[in-house]
Amino acid sequence: MPAGSSPKRERQYEHIKESAEKRGASTGRAKEMASRTVNKERARSGEAKSAGKTSTQDKKSASQRGGExxxxxxxxxxxxxxxxxxxxxxxxxxxxxxxxxxxxxxxx
Incomplete structure (x- = not known):
């Protein structure tokens, strides 16, 4: 998680990471998935300093999209x-x- 992240994003990161590990993902893969998901949500809500085009233009959140x-x-x-x-x-x-x-x- 980036320095200065909100407590909400910290909890979100931990929840996603733990869920991925329970599904059998390696610790490294679980951390990567959690980081990418949280960073995308931060970009969509304007919390990030910079954001990619697909992060800000998606109509659905990463969790709603479910890997589409x-x-x-x-x-x-x-x-x-x-x-x-x-x-x-x-x-x-x-x-x-x-x-x-x-x-x-x-x-x-």
């Missing part, structure tokens, strides 16, 4: 997720590509 947008979902990653990956890989022309073109450029 996970990379292994029925439709795979979103266009924004593909674009961010293309940006990290420095793929030319990514800003004018649609979802299918981004997939092809990334070799998916």
């Amino acid at each position: 947008r996970s990379r292994s979902g029925a439709q795979g990653p979103t266009k924004d997720q593909l674009y961010e990956e293309a940006k990290k890989r420095n793929i030319d022309g990514r800003s004018s590509m649609n979802k299918q073109q981004l997939r092809k450029a990334l070799g998916r």
Whole structure:
């Protein structure tokens, strides 16, 4: 958890981490899942200094969404997720590509 987090977010983090561990996730994986979920909620509510595009534009919270947008979902990653990956890989022309073109450029 980031320094200066609210007590509510600290409790939320612990609850998510413990739940993941009860479901059989390793301690490291449980901490990662809890951190990502809490950080996303902080971004959505304006508590974070910076936030990613998908964190602030989702209409559902992470807990409501329940993994709908996970990379292994029925439709795979979103266009924004593909674009961010293309940006990290420095793929030319990514800003004018649609979802299918981004997939092809990334070799998916």
